[in-house]
Amino acid sequence: MNRETGSLLFNMSKVGTFRLGGTLIGTNAFRLMEGELGLTLPRDGVENTGDIDIAQFERLSLVLEDEVQPSLAETFTALKFDPVEALDTNSVWRWRQAKSGTLVEFLTPSFEENEGIKALPALGVKARALHHLNYLIADPIPAAALYREGxxxxxxxxxxxxxxxxxVTELRRDGATSDKSYKDRQQAKWLIENMAEDRPMDVWEAYQDARSRGPKWRDRIARSLDRIPSLQQVLEDCGG
Known part of the structure; x- marks a missing residue:
């Protein structure tokens, strides 16, 4: 983990971001799965993107009678992050550090047809609402980032x-054949193939859970698997 990412996570943790339900997602989360899996990640697909994505359930944020102290806005200002202005100046959900180019984004699951901007009171920020995110951040696990004392x-x-x-690889704005989509599929392939060896039921249950959520979910998974034909059989074998 580079210094900029480690410093930011350290300061966000110190004010209570993760204690209050914030979940690190994206490539930085993938990089921290080595400890959970007892494996060394491949070099391909783990390049530092310069983005740090934090997700939280809006409903959880509303019911928690607690909030980060001091505010994340103060924390970001101290670390020389500036808000990335949105069309609505009251709906800022991203901050960027000019020196490093690091971008922090806040996200939350969308349970509506349209994906908009929602408030996360416990974290004191706004967040972009995205479909399918509720599936991703359900039942998160702890992980230790190697920076300072951890x-x-x-x-x-x-x-x-x-x-x-x-x-999500089928939903990317830059297309399902883009470099980012390719990286998405490579991360998925590596995780599924390795977990199939000693945790096949975990993979199978997650796969079946996603497929049970409707035809659009099944269609998007199927289209991705068409691009990685060998992975379909690995998934089927996980189910015995």
Whole structure:
């Protein structure tokens, strides 16, 4: 983990971001799955993207009678992050550090047809609402980031992370054949193939859970698997 990412996670943890339900997602979460899996991640697909994505359930944020102290806005200002202005100046959900280019984004599951901007009171920020995110961040697990004395965060379960990647790769704005989509599929493939060896039921249950959520979910997973034909059989074998 580079210094910029470690410093940011350390300071976010110190004010209570992860204690209050914030979940680190994206490639930085993938990089922290080594400890959970007892494996060394491949070099391909784990390059630092410069993005740090934090997700939280809006409903959880509303019912918690607690909040980060001091505010994340103060924390970001101290670390020389500036808000990335949105069309609505009251709906800022991203901050960027000019020196490093690091971008922090806050996200939350969308349970409505449209994906908009929601408030996360416990974290004191706004967040972009996205479909399928509720599946990813359900039942997260703890993970330790190696920076200073260590930073305790929480990340998605690796089996859910993998299946979610198969879904979102088909939804990327830059297309399902882009470099980012390719990286999504490679991360999913690596996780599924390795977990199939000693945790096949975890993979199978996550796969079946996603498929049970409707025809659109099944279609997106199927289209991803068409691009990785060998993975379909691995998934079927996980179910015995």
């Amino acid at each position: 930073v305790l965060v929480q990340i998605p379960r690796p089996e859910r992370f993998a299946i979610h990647k198969l879904i």
